[in-house]
Amino acid sequence: MTTDAVDTIRPERGRREFAEVMTFPAPEDAGPVIADGLLDFVFAQIWTRPGLTRRERRFITLACVADADAEQPIVEHVYAALNSGEVSITEMREAVLHFAVYAGWPKASRLNMVVDQQWERINQQRGQQVPPPEPLLPLPTPSDPEARLTSGEQCFMDVNCLPYYPDRDDPYQGAGILNFVFGEMWQRPGLGMKERRLITVACVAFQDAPYPIMSHVYAALKSRDLSFTEMDEFALHFAAYSGWPKASYLSQVIAEQKPRVQAEWHAEDEKIS
Amino acid sequence: MTTDAVDTIRPERGRREFAEVMTFPAPEDAGPVIADGLLDFVFAQIWTRPGLTRRERRFITLACVADADAEQPIVEHVYAALNSGEVSITEMREAVLHFAVYAGWPKASRLNMVVDQQWERINQQRGQQVPPPEPLLPLPTPSDPEARLTSGEQCFMDVNCLPYYPDRDDPYQGAGILNFVFGEMWQRPGLGMKERRLITVACVAFQDAPYPIMSHVYAALKSRDLSFTEMDEFALHFAAYSGWPKASYLSQVIAEQKPRVQAEWHAEDEKIS
Amino acid sequence: MTTDAVDTIRPERGRREFAEVMTFPAPEDAGPVIADGLLDFVFAQIWTRPGLTRRERRFITLACVADADAEQPIVEHVYAALNSGEVSITEMREAVLHFAVYAGWPKASRLNMVVDQQWERINQQRGQQVPPPEPLLPLPTPSDPEARLTSGEQCFMDVNCLPYYPDRDDPYQGAGILNFVFGEMWQRPGLGMKERRLITVACVAFQDAPYPIMSHVYAALKSRDLSFTEMDEFALHFAAYSGWPKASYLSQVIAEQKPRVQAEWHAEDEKIS
Structure with a gap:
């Protein structure tokens, strides 16, 4: 952690970082939560750290605030991500779909509404028309159920870095995991693999199910999509937004x-050499 | 609520109801949580109420314990639901898929593992082989993307009791909601509409997103899949399992x-007459 | 926030505070989450603050870690609370029952198991027999349903600082809120009102339901059970354990x-004078 010889610099650094990340000024009046906590710790000491870029931290943060159901933080972080230009509207919309799968559709539904509202607000502020959305069809994956399942099995192995895939004759695994989650969702363009990893690890970490946490941390590291250092840094950023016990x-x-x-x-x- | 003139009867009633619901005896030793809370309140005073059948209460409970991530209650309620014969393995597996969509895949992944383990345990206890699973294919819904989206749009309107459907040119709504959630998942056989309503309302209620809570409560009542009395009873059962604030x-x-x-x-x- | 002229003191202070709060030494090896986060921020800068006593912070923390489902933190904080002698076993057991109501039985059931295990472990470490639990009966509240509802209505008004109570002819409100939550649980001895407030506010804050958050914050302040300063301090402590968005x-x-x-x-x- 970067430190200051003089502690009075820190709140100032927090306000500056807040303004840069959020694209609007930090709140003036402040009880201990905002002043000592949010500005002095979360912004001054977490967002300024190396190890993950600001853009990468946005994907973790978006997943965490959407999970936490707090209206204002959701609105502000969606606005900031889009308004900063660091996350495109296409990436944001794919991120909502990815989040829906890993955090549940109800929370994603709220997030999607906020994205619509904030995207309109940003375009209004810029005196622009909201650009037309990209068409859904054609889908990027095969329509034939057998072909789709086969591509889902391959994608499951690739994403999870595993030499096997689950049995399809089980609704959760077949109709869900192979047919949709890996047969379709993970294969969509519009969002990079690293960004999908960040959202996935955030979601499994707040969902608390031990096996998915283990398997997605493993795969993110094994695939080299996240380095060891980035993963450690992830845990610290996640701690701030989803609390220390889960972190x-x-x-x-x-x-x-x-x-x-x-x-x-x-x-x-060894095998190669 | 049925009540007892003499309080000493209540704990006994709680133990009896516990044994009937769980298919194994209540824990003997008991501090205030188990004795005063679980047995005397949750079992003696909630599970015995009219308004929802024991089978219906199981679907609410399964969703709530799976959301709450507490290992022992998940294991015990999955075992009890299957061992009592009140929930078939086919229904249970569809319930896991439905839960995955509304509560997130990580929690569903853990639930699915527990279902596998408990189903094997039950078959072992009965000296039976685990019966082979039902084949996934053919899927019950059209493969052609356009046909699937069209059927998803119709199903969306039917389930939500709405005269419109969302725009497909948005990944969350198009690739997710129309293509999979309503274009496929809600149309699967194996689980009744009332059971899907019970799971859905439980999931939206613990996911906390206001719009989905409103829309699924509305649709469950409007469709007459749940009566007003059943819905009130739902809220009480849900309170016990997911906490009073959400309830x-x-x-x-x-x-x-x-x-x-x-x-x-x-x-x-009026219009009809 | 109390600050140090030289930042290198902070990690040391974090380790010292950790050892005092947890009753065992801080982990030696440490990635950024533990070193920069847990020790340097949560222990050095949060637990050391004035505004709430260490004992009071324990009740908030116990509710937060039990909600967050992270096994290790639940085990460690239950152990620390009992082992430090700051929370008695009677208080702990009442706290679990109170938590059950506000966070749901599944999470409470897990917490209760951990309490049993850690209490046994502590007694073993001290070469003592686990003392027999206090008997449940007689219950502190009336058995007659009408009398119990009436006492629940009064207790509802007292706790919530409201001049009215909800209609009993609704399962959630009648059988749940009036009959059990206020007709019984809040009236139990063994846990002070301030401690009940701390657990309740933590639970409503992570459960996200807007009305209960508002009403319990209001009542905790209005009743003077928590001062304004204590409530601000609560929010900061809660931020560390349940994340900034909810805080x-x-x-x-x-x-x-x-x-x-x-x-x-x-x-x-004015009215008085």
Whole structure:
């Protein structure tokens, strides 16, 4: 953590960082939550850290605030991400779909409404018409159920870095996971793999189910989509937005998965040489 | 509520109801949480109430415990639902898929694992082989994207009791809601509409997004899939399993939607006569 | 926030505070989450603040970690609260029952198991037998349903600082709120009113339902069970354990309720004089 010799600099740094991230000034009046917490810690000490770019931190933050159901933070972070130009409207809309799968459609439905409203507000502020949306069809994946399932099985193995895929004759796994989540959603263009990893790990971390946390932390590291340093940094950013207890569990899983991934990389290098 | 003149009867009633619902005996040793809370209130005073059948209460409970991430209650309620014979394995598996959509795939992934384990345990206890799963294919819905979206649009209107459907040129709405959630998931056989309503209302109620809560409470009542009395009873059962604050909000929404639904029914009757 | 002229003191202060709060030493090895986050921020800068006692912070923390479902933090904070002697086993058990009502039984059921295990572990470490639990019966509240509802109505008004109570002829309000939550749970001995307030406000804040957040913040302030300063401090502590988005909403509600409460106090003073 970067530190200041003189602590009075920190609140100022918090306000500056807030304004840069949020694209509007920090609130003036402030109780301990805002002054000591949000500005002095979250903005001055978390958002300014190296290890993840500001744009990358936005995807984690968007998932966390949308999970937390707090209206104002959702509105402000959606606005800031789009208004800063760091997240395009196409990426934002794909992010909502990805979030829907990993956090549940009701929370995604609210997030999607906020995206519509804030995108309109931004365009209004700029004296622009809201540009027409991109057409849904044609879908990027095969329509034939067998072909779609086959592509879903391949995508499942690629994303999860696993040599097998689940049995399709189970509604959750077949109709859900293979047919839609990996047969369609993960294969859509419009959002990069690293961004999908950031959203996924945030969602599994606040959803608390142990196996998905383990498997998505493993895959994000194993695929090299997130470096070890980035993953550690992820856990700290996540702690601020979803609380220390969940971050503490995530952190423990990261510590367990690192040696596993390293051992596997090592074994693969041996095999090659 | 049925009541006892003498309080010492209540704990006994709680133990009896627990054993009937859970298919195994209540824990003997008991601090205030188990004795005064779980047995005396949740089992003696909630599960025994009229208004919803025990089977219907199971679907609400399964969604709530799976959302709450507490391992033991998930295991016990999945076991009890299957072991009692009140929920078939086919229904349970569809319930997991439905839950995945409304509560997020990570929590559903854990639930699905528990279902596999408990189904195997039950079959073992009975000295039976686990029966082979039902095949996924053929899917019950059209493969052609345009046909699927069209059927999703119709299903969206039917389920939500709305005269319109969302614009498809938005990934969340098009690729997600119309193409999969209503174009496929809600149309699957294996789980009745009332059971889907129970799971959906539970999930939107713990997901906290206001618009989905309103729209699914409205639709459950408007469709007559849940009566007003059943919905009130739902809120009480839900309170026990997901906490009073969320139930309080749900209860408020129910109170708001009832007169709306009644006014609409009245207007429709007028039109007919 | 108390600050240090030299930042290198902070990690040391974090380790010291961790050891005092948790009753065991801080983890040695540390990625950014533990070192920069948990020790340097949560322990060095939050737990050391004035405004709430360490014992009071424990009740907030217990509710937050139990809600967050992270096994290790639940185990550690339950152990620390009991082992420090700052929370008695009777208080802890009542706290679990109170938590069950406001966060739902599944999460409470897990918490209760952890309490049993840690209480046994502590007694073992001390070479003691686990003392027998206090008997449930007789219940502190009337058995006669009418008398119990009447006492629930009075308790509802007292706790919520409201001049009215909800209609009993609604399952959620009657069988739930009046009969059990206020007719029984809030009236139980074994846990003080201030501690009940701390748990309740934590639970409504992470449960996200707007009306309960507003009403319980209002009542905690209006009753003078929590001072304005304590409530602000609450929001900061809560931010660390349940994340900034939820804390940010709580903070906003606090800011809105303070002038309302002050105006009402002022009006009451006028009336008296």
